[in-house]
Amino acid sequence: MCYFEQTRWSCGYWKWGNFRQQCNKEYRTGETCGLKLVYDTSYMHGQCKICDQITKKDRRMRKMSEDIQRWQREGNRRATIEKTQQDMTEIQIQINDLCHSHQEKQRSIC
Numbered sequence: 001m002c003y004f005e006q007t008r009w010s011c012g013y014w015k016w017g018n019f020r021q022q023c024n025k026e027y028r029t030g031e032t033c034g035l036k037l038v039y040d041t042s043y044m045h046g047q048c049k050i051c052d053q054i055t056k057k058d059r060r061m062r063k064m065s066e067d068i069q070r071w072q073r074e075g076n077r078r079a080t081i082e083k084t085q086q087d088m089t090e091i092q093i094q095i096n097d098l099c100h101s102h103q104e105k106q107r108s109i110c
Helices: 049-074 078-107
Strands: 002-009 014-021 036-044
Touching: 014 036, 049 078
Parallel strands: 002 036
Antiparallel strands: 002 014
């Protein structure tokens, strides 16, 4: 039950910070007992790094979608459209993975 700093963003995502204080159960200097308690929480405004990554990937998806619509109007770009659609599928999988890890961290106990 050693004490650590914690950072929490407005979206609910959090992470452990630096070690702050040793508990009574651990007698060795510089060692921790393995259990973490919150010493102090720093609240950060804005998005966490995962939310930033999701936002960037969403913008990229919108751009690719707009490009595909333009290429379909122009015609004669079938290979480019197929490649972009494959890229969009890969990016969507990445977005889903990021969202899942973000939700898991929000649900987990500090």
